[in-house]
Amino acid sequence: MPSIHPLFLIVALLTYLTAMRMGSLFLPDRLYFSFSAFLFDTRDLEKTSAVAFKLLVPYATSCLLMAAALGWERVRPVPQPQRLRSEGPVTLAFAACFAAILMAWPYILLWDLLIAPELSGRRIPFLLAYMFYFAATALVALAGANTALAVIEKGWSSGVVDEAGKFSLSVVAGNPFAKPIVELIGSAIAASLAALVAQPA
Amino acid sequence: VLRLFLPVVLAIVLPPAATLFVGSMLVIGETDTPFGSDPAVGPDDYSGQEDMRRSLATTIAFRAGLIRMASAEEDERLKKAQPGLYDWGTNWLPVFSEQAYCATNPSAVAIMATESYLRPTFLRRTEKIAAEILYGLTGRWPDWSFGPAQIKPSTAGRIAALAEARLADLGLAAPIDRKSEAMFESLHHPCAAIALVDISLAVASEAGDGPKEHALRHLGGVPVPTMPGVIEYTDMINMVVVVLEQAQRRMDDLNQVQDGPFGDPSFIGPPQRWIVLPGADWTEPQPRLCLRETEGSYLVDREFGPLPEDVASVPLASAILVESYPTDALWDVNTPISWDEAARILHRSHTAAGAVGLGINDLRIAAPGAYPNTEALAETNYCDAVLSVGP
Numbered sequence: 150m151p152s153i154h155p156l157f158l159i160v161a162l163l164t165y166l167t168a169m170r171m172g173s174l175f176l177p178d179r180l181y182f183s184f185s186a187f188l189f190d191t192r193d194l195e196k197t198s199a200v201a202f203k204l205l206v207p208y209a210t211s212c213l214l215m216a217a218a219l220g221w222e223r224v225r226p227v228p229q230p231q232r233l234r235s236e237g238p239v240t241l242a243f244a245a246c247f248a249a250i251l252m253a254w255p256y257i258l259l260w261d262l263l264i265a266p267e268l269s270g271r272r273i274p275f276l277l278a279y280m281f282y283f284a285a286t287a288l289v290a291l292a293g294a295n296t297a298l299a300v301i302e303k304g305w306s307s308g309v310v311d312e313a314g315k316f317s318l319s320v321v322a323g324n325p326f327a328k329p330i331v332e333l334i335g336s337a338i339a340a341s342l343a344a345l346v347a348q349p350a
Numbered sequence: 351v352l353r354l355f356l357p358v359v360l361a362i363v364l365p366p367a368a369t370l371f372v373g374s375m376l377v378i379g380e381t382d383t384p385f386g387s388d389p390a391v392g393p394d395d396y397s398g399q400e401d402m403r404r405s406l407a408t409t410i411a412f413r414a415g416l417i418r419m420a421s422a423e424e425d426e427r428l429k430k431a432q433p434g435l436y437d438w439g440t441n442w443l444p445v446f447s448e449q450a451y452c453a454t455n456p457s458a459v460a461i462m463a464t465e466s467y468l469r470p471t472f473l474r475r476t477e478k479i480a481a482e483i484l485y486g487l488t489g490r491w492p493d494w495s496f497g498p499a500q501i502k503p504s505t506a507g508r509i510a511a512l513a514e515a516r517l518a519d520l521g522l523a524a525p526i527d528r529k530s531e532a533m534f535e536s537l538h539h540p541c542a543a544i545a546l547v548d549i550s551l552a553v554a555s556e557a558g559d560g561p562k563e564h565a566l567r568h569l570g571g572v573p574v575p576t577m578p579g580v581i582e583y584t585d586m587i588n589m590v591v592v593v594l595e596q597a598q599r600r601m602d603d604l605n606q607v608q609d610g611p612f613g614d615p616s617f618i619g620p621p622q623r624w625i626v627l628p629g630a631d632w633t634e635p636q637p638r639l640c641l642r643e644t645e646g647s648y649l650v651d652r653e654f655g656p657l658p659e660d661v662a663s664v665p666l667a668s669a670i671l672v673e674s675y676p677t678d679a680l681w682d683v684n685t686p687i688s689w690d691e692a693a694r695i696l697h698r699s700h701t702a703a704g705a706v707g708l709g710i711n712d713l714r715i716a717a718p719g720a721y722p723n724t725e726a727l728a729e730t731n732y733c734d735a736v737l738s739v740g741p
Contacts, residue, residue: 257372276373280365288357322354335357339365 153243154236161214161244165207165290169248172206200340204289207249211241211293219301234302238294245290249283274346281343285336292332299325378472407589408442414463417442417597424604431603443604444597452541452690454646454697455555457564458548460590462540464583466498474498478538491530497537499547505570506533509546512553513692520699521714527686536689545690552696561591634721635670635738639706643734646694647701651733666739671702672716673735674728681717702737 215237222233257279260272302325321327411417420428420441428436453459466474477494484492495502501509510526510533517524527533536542551564565587566573573584642651680687680695695715703713716724721738728736 257376272376273369273373276376277365277369280368280372281361283368284361284365288361291357327354331354332357335359335361338358339361342362342365 151235151239154233154240157218157233157237157240158244161211161241162248164214165210165245165248166251168206168210169252172203200344204285204336204340207245207286207290208293208296211245211290212297214241215294215297216301219297234298238291238298241294242287242291246283246287249286253279253282278343278347281339281346285339285343288332288336288339292329292336295329295332296326299329403585403589404593407586407593410463410467410586410590411460411593411597412442413467414459415445416459416463416594418445419443420600420604428600428604431606436600436603441600442593442597443601444594452693453544453548454693455548455551455564456591456594457561457587458544458551460561460587460594461547461565461568462499462544464586464590465500469500474538481534485534491534496534497543498540499537499543501537501543501546503530503533503537505550506537506546509550509553513549513696516553516696516710517692519711519714520695521717522680522695523683524680524685524687525683526692527688542689545688545693548693549689549696552693552700555700561588632723634724637672637724637727637736637738638666638669639737640728640731640733641671641702641705641735641737643698646697648698648705648735649701650705652731654736666706666708668712668714668739669703669706669708670714670716670721670738671699671735672721672724672728672738674725674733678718702735706737 218233218237222230227233257276260275408417420443424443425436425441428441453462474497477496481492481494481496484490491503493502493504495505507528510528514526517526527536536546547568551567554567555564562584565584568587569583573582637654639650640652640654641648643649680691696710699713699715700710703710719725724736724738728734
């Protein structure tokens with residue numbers, strides 16, 4: 150079980166917070182995703198793309214952070230070169246999840262003060278939706294870090310079929326891109342569950 | 351391969367588990383008693399410039415569902431009604447609920463809100479469960495303070511005895527429901543608990559008592575020593591009452607600018623009524639005042655007059671309250687009356703006696719049918735009650 154890289158965690162946390170805040174400032178209004186938009190906004194198509202954009206920010210950020218960390222390591226050799234490779238993705242996932250929790254925490258704690266009165270009774274469903282959203286953010290960040298690792302470290306080293314030319318799960322599992330893809334699928338499932346839970350009554 | 355699909359499993363399993371954890375933390379920390387109808391909410395800009403005591407008092411009243419933030423549209427109307435007065439800070443408006451009628455004294459409402467803020471729901475529930483277990487084992491309720499108003503069963507018994515004595519003075523003989531099970535349950539019921547506080551204040555209060563005196567009485571007469579600078583209980587109750595009164599004033603200002611008949615400045619209240627004077631062959635006590643009931647209180651509406659010289663010159667020493675629609679059930683010795691009913695009677699008689707400058711000891715409530723002519727007179731004059739000078 151890889152542990153968390155402390156310095157990388159701090160850098161990543163600050164970067165995520167900045168990136169998420171920038172995302173909410175610079176994205177056009179109709180593409181900006183918020184939890185109340187789940188209920189008030191009925192434009193389903195835009196809602197989907199808004200969620201995608203919302204999750205794209207941590208994905209891209211963790212991709213860049215992982216690449217930057219590996220680049221930094223190349224320029225300035227560190228005592229344990231393997232450490233960043235094993236701890237980097239988990240650290241980034243944790244940082245992204247924590248950043249998302251930090252940004253949603255006022256809503257969780259001051260729910261009855263901040264939310265529209267007609268929705269105040271739906272605290273627990275929304276809490277569940279938040280949790281799915283946090284999981285989606287963590288997984289998408291993990292996927293981003295693993296994508297960067299796969300591209301930089303391994304390249305397209307193996308396919309999806311074995312020597313006999315047959316499709317094989319064990320070979321798929323060895324594909325460097327299998328990991329981020331599964332993580333992206335997990336993130337998509339969590340985001341859809343969040344949307345499902347937060348559907349207007 | 352299993353490890354590869356771990357993220358998908360985690361995405362589905364982890365969030366519900368985390369919700370269970372955080373959700374239970376939120377339930378444990380829950381402090382709001384749904385005393386009002388709905389939790390009231392408004393815009394999320396929240397002015398922190400009011401001083402700390404006022405903020406705390408506002409929080410207490412808000413948590414109890416007694417006030418709400420004004421909407422943007424109401425804010426606009428308030429600014430129009432009183433230019434310059436409501437330009438700054440958050441405007442709080444009262445929340446109306448049927449349960450507010452369980453208490454008539456604003457101090458009782460404030461005490462209840464403050465007590466339930468200081469003792470969160472989860473703790474109160476735990477206390478109740480512990481007490482029920484002890485009752486099951488020993489057959490006696492432990493004498494702890496229970497419920498949203500934090501009253502001990504022994505105190506409730508004392509209040510009931512006092513209230514019965516006071517009701518007997520007024521002429522009513524009906525007992526108050528005092529079975530131990532019913533009493534224990536009523537301590538936890540918001541309406542009954544607040545009625546108990548209300549009764550204790552109505553029974554013990556003296557002329558000129560303010561929220562601070564009421565609060566001290568709820569503490570049992572002994573002030574809780576605090577360090578200098580620490581917010582004191584009676585101060586807090588006083589502040590909550592101030593916050594509630596201010597919210598009510600804002601509501602009054604808001605109603606002034608509402609469209610419709612109430613917004614019309616030429617509208618000057620209900621039409622004047624003609625008072626029918628009793629004839630010369632009148633044998634019942636002399637009717638002096640026509641009372642109108644608003645929100646559980648009696649207000650003087652009109653005076654019967656002009657009175658004969660010999661009647662008008664007699665100073666008012668005692669009075670009889672003749673209600674136009676008396677409740678027969680209150681006069682049945684065999685049916686116990688509820689806490690809130692007793693509280694309402696006491697409050698009504700307090701306000702009726704106060705309207706003529708008398709103490710509650712100088713007032714008597716007439717039994718239904720005791721003075722049929724006065725009852726008929728009240729009805730023809732549209733009075734909710736008539737205050738007569740007793741023989």
